[in-house]
Amino acid sequence: MFRESARVYQVSGGAFDITLAPLINAWGFGPGEQEDLDSAMVDSLLQFVGMDKISLRGDEVHKTDPHVQLNVNAIAQGYAVDVISAYLQELGCRNYMVEIGGEIRTRGVNAKGNFWRIGVDRPEFGNMIPGEQLQVIITVHNRSLATSGNYRKFYEKDGVMITHSIDPATGFPKESSLLSVTILADECMTADAYATTCMVLGLEKAKVFVEDLKRVDAYFIYGDEFGAYQVWFTDGMKKYMELP
Numbered sequence: 001m002f003r004e005s006a007r008v009y010q011v012s013g014g015a016f017d018i019t020l021a022p023l024i025n026a027w028g029f030g031p032g033e034q035e036d037l038d039s040a041m042v043d044s045l046l047q048f049v050g051m052d053k054i055s056l057r058g059d060e061v062h063k064t065d066p067h068v069q070l071n072v073n074a075i076a077q078g079y080a081v082d083v084i085s086a087y088l089q090e091l092g093c094r095n096y097m098v099e100i101g102g103e104i105r106t107r108g109v110n111a112k113g114n115f116w117r118i119g120v121d122r123p124e125f126g127n128m129i130p131g132e133q134l135q136v137i138i139t140v141h142n143r144s145l146a147t148s149g150n151y152r153k154f155y156e157k158d159g160v161m162i163t164h165s166i167d168p169a170t171g172f173p174k175e176s177s178l179l180s181v182t183i184l185a186d187e188c189m190t191a192d193a194y195a196t197t198c199m200v201l202g203l204e205k206a207k208v209f210v211e212d213l214k215r216v217d218a219y220f221i222y223g224d225e226f227g228a229y230q231v232w233f234t235d236g237m238k239k240y241m242e243l244p
Contacts, residue, residue, distance in 0.1 A: 001072055001079050001189065002056050008075075008193045009051045012209065016197040017168040019049050021069035024166055027173065030071060042171035049168055077101040078146055078192025085188070098188075105144040105188045115141040119244060122229070123149050123179035123221050134244035135180070135221055135231075144188035148195035149180035149221075165199040176202040179229075180221040183210070184240065190216075203232075210234060 001018075008016040022045045026035045035041070053064045061070070077100045084098045085105045095108030097116050106116040118140050122133040138145060148165075165174040181198040185191040194216060198206035203222050210218040217237040224230050233241070 001075050002061060004189055004193065005072065005075055006051055008190075008197060012197045012201070014051075014168055015200040016074065016193055017049060017051060018070050018072050018075070019051060019053060019068055020166055020168055021071035022048050022067070023171050024071050025069075027166060046171045049171070074196035075189050075193045078103045078144070078187070078189035081105045081144065081188040103144075103146045103188050103192050104140065106140045107142055115139045118145055120147055120180070120182050120219065135229075136219060137242045137244050138182065138184070138219070138237075138240045139242070140184070140240070144185050144191045145182060146188060146191035146195045147180060147182045148199050165196070167200055174200050174202065177222045177224070178203045178206060178220060179223055181206065182219040184217040184237065186215055207232065
């Protein structure tokens with residue numbers, strides 16, 4: 001996870017950063033109490049953020065400062081899916097779907113002999129029941145899929161929506177029209193990390209980011225200036241998509 005996190009940190013220009021833990025916690029999306037943050041407090045926490053403050057030596061992670069903390073939630077679920085999938089393959093399992101927290105990896109076919117069909121939820125705020133309102137169905141065959149969005153992990157403060165997508169560049173929750181990102185990739189931890197990265201980059205930068213990646217496809221749901229849902233997807237995603 002460390003090596004993949006460091007790689008995605010580099011290719012994303014720092015948009016994906018596992019050292020964001022102090023800010024994630026302070027904004028109320030980690031353990032402990034949510035703090036009443038202002039710009040000065042955010043700046044004080046940002047001094048402990050950055051992959052240049054941690055290194056891997058053998059099998060040990062070293063920090064330049066004891067206040068540096070790691071949060072790997074944006075990649076750990078995908079990694080766990082990969083580990084379980086590898087274990088199933090070692091057992092000789094040819095057909096499976098592994099899912100943890102919405103991160104998925106498939107192999108072979110389902111019980112009906114068809115490729116696995118995965119529903120992507122419509123990003124309605126307050127839509128807490130997976131599968132209740134689907135936006136699109138994506139057929140997945142021997143690949144991994146991960147979705148990231150702000151429509152479930154958020155809270156409102158003084159009329160402002162505070163989302164869990166924290167921008168490492170500013171230390172503040174990202175304000176963006178991008179509501180949901182679904183990524184198809186070979187490894188689930190890669191799909192997981194890229195989905196989070198796109199949410200942090202925002203719509204236009206995320207489009208450029210994913211189109212430069214090899215063996216990666218994306219499906220974005222965003223809100224336009226009239227509040228209506230719009231979608232954007234890579235050319236390679238078209239063959240996997242169907243309406244619910």
